[in-house]
Amino acid sequence: MAATEGLTRFSALDPMLPPPAPPALGDRIEVATADGARVAGGVQRHRHGPGDPPLLWSAAEVWQLFPDAGTAGTEGFDLLLGELRSRVDAEAPGSDSACVVNWPSRDAEAIRAFLDHGLAPLSALAVRTEGPPPAPAPGDAAIRVAGPADFDAVLALCTATFDYTGLVAHRRREQTAELLAPALRHALDEPLTWLAEAEGEPVALAQCAWVDSGEGAEAAELLPPGRWGYVNNLVTVAGHRGSGVGRALMARVHRELLGAGATATYLYYNPTNPLSSVFWHRQGYRPLWTSWEAHPATALR
Structure with a gap:
């Protein structure tokens, strides 16, 4: 054609x-x-x-x-x-x-x-150009930027994501933690990962990155031009799902990324995942490409 x-x-x-x-x-x-x-x-x-x-x-x-x-x-x-x-x-x-x-x-x-x-x-x-107003943070959770010292907690939370998606999307790999570790160590050198804690324990995580969709960039085949905030991973531990901590964490993430100059934000989610498919639509995201x-x-x- x-x-x-x-x-x-x-x-x-x-x-x-x-x-x-x-x-x-x-x-x-x-x-x-x-x-x-x-x-x-x-x-x-x-x-x-x-x-x-x-x-x-x-x-x-x-x-x-x-x-x-x-x-x-x-x-x-x-x-x-x-x-x-x-x-x-x-x-x-x-x-x-x-x-x-x-x-x-x-x-x-x-x-x-x-x-x-x-x-x-x-x-x-999925892309989010507009969305609902930020949710107030739950009273029992504190949100902070994660750093290299949080590697073990971050790796455990990210691995838990794949434990769950292994049931509802791609099958989980036995070497999941080993495959995740190098990129996570690098990501924690930048202030783009946030942890939510309750009583001093990590209960949710949002790991993000910057992606430029300019002329000649690989991302330009999928996204309109701009500097995009990429939400690479969000996970809430099982005992805290439904408490509002995920909404509060993403409200912080959206404020931080848009305040730092993001054109908009995007992410990948599994339509077959009964948790994320509901959560992300409520956060103002809608699918642009489907695999x-x-x-x-x-x-x-």
Whole structure:
């Protein structure tokens, strides 16, 4: 599809979408619909080794489909997914494998094809440009910036996140703590992680970062231009969920990030997670991109 067609298509789907990226590199596929329209996309293969951090959110062996931006209509996606399955069948994937398509969340015609082919919405990139007023902090919790001395507590809280999401999204890895540790040590050198404490004990954590979405940046394929506050992880320990501590923590985070010049904030959450899917919508976030996946890869119909 021509670049102008892709731009028109994306603009019609969601005004928050950035201009579409050029056609993806990789194994190019092209098919024709019943009325002769040409539909194309790229397929990329990814393999992750035992110590690779992407294993925290990804299968070890991935076939990722990148439909060209102008792709429209259920039939076109149906045909592309059929071609993707043909490529999977030629390589006999193992059990730790997946087929993945990341696509604008509001494209209902594409969703119909994704569901028909056995894909599930396992991750969503959500943005918050406006939201409810900050909640007052609970009387029994104190919020402070975390630093290097808090590494053990932060690692335990972040690991707990994956213990739970391992039930409702990607399967938990046995080496979760080892995969998390290097990035967490680096993150704690910056004042972008906050801890909520009750009676001196950490009960919730928000780990954040800065992401620039400028010309040539990887983030520019997903986000409008700007300096974005990224909420990488939020976790509340089980005994304190529903107490308001998570809302208070995010009120602090939003004040800090927006006060420091963030254009807006974004995050990833699991639509299949019964806790986060409710919490983040109430915080003013809404999905912009959704990652649809079939596990193992042979589950793609």
